[in-house]
Structure formats: structure tokens, C-alpha cells
Amino acid sequence: MRLALAPTEKIDSVTPVEPAVTESTPPPADDSVTPVEPAVTESNPPGEGEYLALNAVSIYRPRGTARSGEYYRLSYKEGSRVRHIHIRGGNTDSPIAQAKVAEVRSQLAAGIPPAEIAATLRR
Numbered sequence: 001m002r003l004a005l006a007p008t009e010k011i012d013s014v015t016p017v018e019p020a021v022t023e024s025t026p027p028p029a030d031d032s033v034t035p036v037e038p039a040v041t042e043s044n045p046p047g048e049g050e051y052l053a054l055n056a057v058s059i060y061r062p063r064g065t066a067r068s069g070e071y072y073r074l075s076y077k078e079g080s081r082v083r084h085i086h087i088r089g090g091n092t093d094s095p096i097a098q099a100k101v102a103e104v105r106s107q108l109a110a111g112i113p114p115a116e117i118a119a120t121l122r123r
Contacts, residue, residue, distance in 0.1 A: 056114050057101055059092055060084075069093075072101050074121065076114030085118045 059070045069091035073084045087104060089097030107117050 056108055057087070057104055072097055074104060074114060074118055076118050078115060083118065085121050087121060 056076065057072060057074055060073050061068075061070050071091055072087040072089075074087055075082055075084050077083070087097060087100050089100045091097065104117055104121075108114065
């Protein structure tokens with residue numbers, strides 16, 4: 001099978017294109033890097049404990065044959081793995097679950113490690 005090509009136009013003249021020439025300035029005579037001491041500051045954003053507490057507790061929707069709805073869970077690191085544990089009390093609309101989440105968030109804000117809180121949630 002042959003493809004038909006469009007007829008080519010005849011070019012009468014060709015304009016040569018010259019490459020762009022740019023001049024570069026030589027580097028300064030003293031091109032050494034001056035050592036600078038990094039500023040060491042401690043940054044504690046306002047409400048850092050609240051930020052950590054809000055990130056450890058999340059809402060999830062179970063898959064499969066589980067009941068529909070959204071539930072709370074606590075996420076924590078165990079070694080290099082991220083683990084999740086369900087916070088009991090029902091779905092997110094339940095006042096019992098909301099009270100438990102408030103308790104877990106206050107424990108996180110107090111500086112208790114999430115893995116330790118997860119151990120108390122298992123009981």
C-alpha cells in the first residue's frame with residue numbers, strides 16, 4: 001500500500017541562519033566560597049501538639065462486608081512500618097467514639113507516644 005504525498009513546493013532561496021553568539025564574562029579573580037555558619041534556630045509552630053494529635057487520628061471507611069460508615073483509627077509507627085488500630089465506640093457519629101478520640105488526642109498532646117496509646121486501646 002502506497003501513501004500519496006502532498007506535492008512539494010520548490011524553494012527558490014534559502015536564508016542562512018547564523019548561530020547566536022554570546023559573550024561570557026570571565027569569573028572573578030577571587031572565586032572562593034566563603035564559609036557561612038548555618039543559623040541554628042528551634043522552630044515550634046503554634047499548637048504543635050495539636051498538629052501531631054490531629055495527624056495520628058484519622059477517619060477511614062472499611063472495605064468489604066463491613067458495615068457502612070466511617071470510623072476513627074490511630075496510626076503509629078512500629079519500626080519502619082505504619083500500623084493502624086481502630087478506636088472503639090462506634091462510627092464517627094457516635095458520642096462514645098468522639099469522646100474516645102478526644103481522650104486519645106489529649107494523650108498525644110501530652111507527649112505520650114502513639115504506640116503506647118495503641119497498647120492501651122487494645123485492652
